Amino acid sequence: MPAPHPKHAAPDHPLLAPIAARWSPYAYDPSRDVPPEQLLSCLEAARWAASSYNEQPWTFLIARRSDQQAFETLLGCLLEANQQWAKQASVLMLTVVQHDFRRNGKPNRVAAHDIGLAAGNLVLQATALGIDAHQMAGIDLDKARETYGIPDGYAPLTAIALGYALSPDAIDDAELQSRETAPRSRKSLSELVFAGRWGTPAEL
């Protein structure tokens, strides 16, 4: 596990270390590569996620920065605002969702949710290995489909950058440094856990 960091969660109740340590950096060290065996562990973690009817409706398209052409191709499928920082990451991925069940062709209402389970596993495995991760919704869906030949029935959903966050002290850009040290915020549990009736906080 990495050393304590100002962006780690300040939880009200004890958390599993990688859950508390996970955050989404924008500033990555372009000189450091994720070792292939650790990348495999991250993907393996995604592989073992739960899914409705064990459908595993997830596919990952992946490019490592060490393969410059492949990396540029995947980078080009992100929205411009994400390209600006994600170009420093070590690994980029697109997640792709299969919307219908393979076994009967019927819509899988929770397919995107289940991609979230797999991506969450991937990101926590990364965090446990000292790798930082930043997930993005901001991708060019049409370009991703065209670039990779994603067939009908599948759709690009998110992107994930993996790498090693720069220490805030090592960030030159003042705006970026400010963003990387801003306090994290979350709704309180009383705003998101209800019992009996919508809007009634659970007494736990």
Added chain:
Amino acid sequence: MPAPHPKHAAPDHPLLAPIAARWSPYAYDPSRDVPPEQLLSCLEAARWAASSYNEQPWTFLIARRSDQQAFETLLGCLLEANQQWAKQASVLMLTVVQHDFRRNGKPNRVAAHDIGLAAGNLVLQATALGIDAHQMAGIDLDKARETYGIPDGYAPLTAIALGYALSPDAIDDAELQSRETAPRSRKSLSELVFAGRWGTPAEL
């Protein structure tokens, strides 16, 4: 962490312990309750998940078995096939998704995905505490909305059962025992990680 179990993952690459240990039991010990402080850690884990624009589009409706009436109410929102086993769990929850961004009312394309991130955190935190979890898509969406007064703009998505799995040896029902000891299966990484072009396995 619980002792090794026949349903733990047999990963091809090293995994964070709770990722390897997580599975979805159907047989729960009805005499054991999840301690409230551990339930709070599970919900806290969900709270710190990543989400697009930090929208946190998740709400949890929760009932503990120790409150029989509340538990029966939530149990009644599951499909019959899930009620049969989930009635033995210690805690039941419904996850509810907010489909539009609060800040601008526009559709949040990844809201369901982000519920998956939160639910994944919750389930891994549970597993780390020795609590078993089983997520379900099989819920009565209309009944859940009506029962809890879930407003427009929000929609029930999944259910989660928490409790303590029975040892397979302690399961009386032969069919259920067989289900609880059946080997787990997953696609291989070469089927789900592509590079360069759809269908081309990544060389990692």
